[in-house]
Amino acid sequence: MPLVLCVFVMTVARGQVRYSIPEEMTKGSLVGNIVQDLGLDVKRLKSGRARIFTEDSRDYIGLNVDKGTLLVKERIDREELCAQVSPCSLHFQIILENPMELHRIDVEILDINDHAPVFNRKEINFQISEFAVPGARFSLDSAHDPDVGLNTLQRYTLMPTDYFSLKEQSRNDGTKYVEMVLQSPLDREREEELKLTLTAFDGGSPQKSGTIKIDVTVIDVNDNTPVFSQSVYRVSLAENAAIGKGVLTVRATDKDKGANGEVTYSFSQSSGKDLDLFRIDQNTGEICVNGLLDYERSKQYELNLEAIDKGGLTDNSKVLIELTDVNDNAPVISIISFSSPIPEDSTPGTVIAMLNIKDIDSGKNGQFKCLVNSDLPFGIKSSSSNFYTLVTDQILDREKMSEYNITITAIDEGSPSFSINKTLTLKISDVNDNAPVFQRQSYTAYVMENNSPGVSVLSVKAHDMYLGANARVSYFISDNDLNGTPISSLVSINSESGTVYATKSFDYEQLKSFTITVKAQDAGSPPLSSNVSVKITIQDQNDNAPQVLYPVQSGASVVAEIVPRSADVGYLVTKVVAVDVDSGQNAWLSYKLQKATDRALFEVGLQNGEIRTVRQVTDKDAVKQRLTVVVEDNGQPSRSATVNVNVAVADSFPEVLSEFTDFTHDKDYNDNLTFYLVLALAVVSFLFIVSIIAILSVKCYRWRRERMFYKSGANLPVIPYYPPLYADVGGTGTLQHVYNYEVCRTTDSRKSDLKFLQPSSQSVLNFDLSGTRTVPKQNRNTEDVSAEVRFLFVTPTVLLTVSPSIYTESLAKVAFLHYVCLVCLTLASTAVFVMFSGCMKLVFLKFTQVC
Secondary structure (H helix, E strand, O other): OOOOOOOEEEEEOOOEEEEEEEOOOOOOOEEEEHHHHHOOOHHHHHHOOOEEEOOOOOOOEEEEOOOOEEEEOOOOOHHHHHOOOOOEEEEEEEEEOOOOEEEEEEEEEEOOOOOOOEOOOOEEEEEEEOOOOOOOEEEOOOOEOOOOHHHOEEEEEEEOOOOEEEEEEEOOOOOEEEEEEEOOOOOOOOOOEEEEEEEEEEOOOOOOEEEEEEEEEEEOOOOOOOEEOOOEEEEEEEOOOOOOOEEEEOOEEOOOOHHHHOEEEEEOHHHHHHHHOEEEOOOOOEEEEOOOOOOOOOOEEEEEEEEEEOOOOEEEEEEEEEEEOOOOOOOEEEEEEEOOOEEOOOOOOOEEEEEEEEOOOOHHHHOEEEEEOOOOOEEEEEEEOOEEEEEEOOOOOOOOOOEEEEEEEEEEOOOOOOEEEEEEEEEEEOOOOOOOEEOOOEEEEEEEOOOOOOOEEEEOOEEOOOOHHHHOEEEEEOOOEEOOEEHHHOEEEOOOOOEEEEOOOOOOOOOOEEEEEEEEEEOOOOOOEEEEEEEEEEEOOOOOOOEEEEOOOOOOOOOEEEEOOOOOOOOEEEEOEEEOOOOHHHHOEEEEEEEEOOOOOEEEOOOOOEEEEOOOOOOOOOOEEEEEEEEEEOOOOOOEEEEEEEEEEOOOHHHHHHHOOOOOOHHHHHHHHHHHHHHHHHHHHHHHHHHHHHHHHHHHHHHHHHHHHHHOOOOOOOOOOOOOOOOOOOOOOOOOEEEEEEEOOOOOOOOOEEEOOOOOOOOOOOOEEEOOOEOOOEEEOOEEEOOEOOOEEEEEEEOOOOOHHHOOOOHHHHHHHHHHHHHHHHHHHHHHHHHHHHHHHHHHHHHHHHO
16 A cells, blocks of 8 residues: 655754654654754764653664664554554654753654454344334444544444434544434344344545444343433542442433343443453442553543343443542653763863653652752752753862762652652762872982893882872883984883883993983873983993903014013013903903913012013023913903013024024915915016017018018109118117116015016117015114115116118018017026025015014
């Protein structure tokens, strides 16, 4: 069945909106757009945590905060919700916070024709005397249609209509009922039983109906019907009437006598559900309470009475029972919102909680007043009907009172009155107005060098006089730089305990102390902090052995101190110089003589390391003396270093030289000398081969040019003769020989330098080979030892001056002469270089040993 949905929206003053929707709408159907109808914004709905508050237990309407629309949350059955009450409406509140807002929403549930008229019985049986006169009335069952308005019961029809017709009657409340009226006398002999059909129609579209069968049995004799004393009985009854309490007694009379005059009483089935709450004595007509009555559920009850005599004649009447309210319900307090804790600096008038208080009783029984403890700094205000707000009315102080138990009391005005209490526990939160305070103004910590990374250095502690987050202190290290090194690479801190840890192993020799700044910050808003300076001092550890600076220990040569045989007691031989990079007692050095060739001849100063003679030197003492000195620091455990000192007891240098000659390094010198000799020979051979190739190439080129000249001589023109440009310096017609000599030095006999100089003219080729050996001069005890060797390398340079007229004839001789000169030059240079290298090697070796 198609359903046309019409939603009516009506905006009411003070934030009230009314909607109308039909019943039986599917879940999720749109009810209305409160964003448009209330002039709100979706963002406001979200920020205010919009929600629906209803005083009923069931929520039929839901709120879509994202779209600002009201949706059907649960199927709504108007008949179940409101029964016959019309109009049927749902009332609820839309609540917004920050700031607090209330908007009343009324949703009217419109009836749809979803129920057909229904009779409580399927069949009605009448026994009517044949003497019944036309106009006799017979009460029929009323059909029940839970719909309202046009959709409820509208009319009845009776078929067939030969004997009976219908007469509709209206009650005071507007409801209708029908009676069957006899139109023509009955004749049992003609028709003993009649079959009728009563049909009830509603006014819906499409129209719905319900039927009931009526069986009429015609009897004789009894020609008088019972008659009630009143057509309508009215009575008032308190809602707390106990079960069994008598309500009233009805009475019907029958003019007949005997059995035909005996009347019995009963409730008509048309009374519906009310039959369960009351009962009637069929003989006496007394009506009593049979169930629990509730004024809040139903304020009035209607009972249909029927009086039947022995002959089957009946009369109908009605009983209207009005319930009176009794104060049987206490007020109910519902907490809509509650803010706890609140800060101690909250201003008076701050909303703490929003309450909904209601009493379902009516009149004075449903009126109440709301109170709060008078000795507390709080008050309660009424914001709208049944809604109250709990607010502060004084300045709060957490240090005086950190928690309040607020008792809210609601008392109705009934007699006797009912009251209810609701206790709220409100905590006062601290305001962060004090920074953490360190236990000390500054801290000093000591840590031993070579510590393990992660070792605890010290712990700092700061306290805050407040509680909660404001008293929760966190610790941080200000990340400054120490000579370009971040502090975070040296130490770290536990943010909760304040323990400072070393993040690396410290070295006292590189870093002796540094200062960091520790910040303690609480968790308040805004957070407060304070700083403290922490100085961390690195303590020295004996982790470095002494280092001997003099005498220098070298494996290449032997260093000897010379002591003349005429030295007296206490003669200073030398001094052992050592240092220790540690500090304090770890750097205090002591010197001890560990080994000596003659322990009775020398001693070592314990503190200064001076080696002196302890007796007169004699001729019997060995020339060569070796001392082993141990240098030891004062650390725990101590570290030491050893140095060997060679002492020569002699008056002359040759004696010292012969005694301290050490040829352990001859092999190295021989290996180096062999390498240099092979290298020199390879270079000379390479130059010789290159020279031969160059000369042959030039000669071949010139020879070819001469051949070409002679072959083309007959064809050449006559060329005038010009004097040669070449001069014969000696005047003999031979070649002039020029010899150049140069004296050079070298710093090492194993090194040689080969220098090529550019010739001074086109006809001169100069070769300059030079080598120099210089032995440094050394002074010791006024004795000079020096040696200088000079060698002359003779480099012949041949100057060739050739006249063009004799060039061809002397070509072979000149070439041969060149070959011979080059070979001789090569052999002579090689021999001289070998001899020079050998001699210089011996001289340098001797000189080195002596020094």
